[in-house]
Amino acid sequence: MLFSPISNLLLSAVPAFALSLNSANTISILSNTSPSRNTLLANAIVGKNNASSVECWAVEPGFQISPTTGNDILQLGNLSGASYSQWPNTGSPIDLGFHNAPAVQWVLMIVGGANITFPDLTTHNLTVSPGELFIAADVAGTSAVGHRTVGDSGSIVLQMPFQEGTVVNHIVVNEGTCH
Numbered sequence: 361m362l363f364s365p366i367s368n369l370l371l372s373a374v375p376a377f378a379l380s381l382n383s384a385n386t387i388s389i390l391s392n393t394s395p396s397r398n399t400l401l402a403n404a405i406v407g408k409n410n411a412s413s414v415e416c417w418a419v420e421p422g423f424q425i426s427p428t429t430g431n432d433i434l435q436l437g438n439l440s441g442a443s444y445s446q447w448p449n450t451g452s453p454i455d456l457g458f459h460n461a462p463a464v465q466w467v468l469m470i471v472g473g474a475n476i477t478f479p480d481l482t483t484h485n486l487t488v489s490p491g492e493l494f495i496a497a498d499v500a501g502t503s504a505v506g507h508r509t510v511g512d513s514g515s516i517v518l519q520m521p522f523q524e525g526t527v528v529n530h531i532v533v534n535e536g537t538c539h
Contacts, residue, residue: 398422400434401538403486404495404530405461405476407502412460413483414476416538417495417530436466437528442520447472449514460506461496463521466528468493472515479505484536497527 399422404415423432441463447454458479469488476486488494496519498506522528 398432400493401533402493402495402530403488403537405486405498405507407460407498407506410502410504411480411483412478412498412503412505412507413480413535414478414486414537415535416533418533420529420531435528436520438523438526439466439520440523442518445517445519447511447513447515447517451513454511454513454515456509456511458505458508460500460503461498463519464497464499464525464527465495465519465521466493467496468518468520470516470518472512474509474511474515477508477510479508486537495527499525 400419402417402419404417405412406415419434419436421435423434425431426433467488469490469492471490473490474488476488478485486494496507
């Protein structure tokens, strides 16, 4: 179970992020099922065919109206063992090298930013800015090399693994980043 302060942080950060992602009016669907119109679109780093890449996922079910506050609320799945990570403040970019995700998890870039690249040069890069929430799911066994992260000095990241590695329900909207 996720602690209340972290839940409050997520609930305050997610709606603003969702609005900026949902401002695009066109979505190409790779699935036979359409995502909810009112849902969170999240970039997901995935491992398929033993290689990492990025996809755009629509979290399902979409936002619901809270019976107590009337706010839109979206369940992020069952989470376990969240961690808060501070990258060294060296004044130069921090290169974390190629690596697999340590767990299937939500990642929230609180401060700073990062550019995430993939060994296959034809794959899209993922640029992450402060306040962005994404999923890292290219764990060992799904991708031989993983992804490479080069981040801003002094970045702060919140990592929230899915309990037992069970990812949140979603629909794949497209290969590549969410627009």
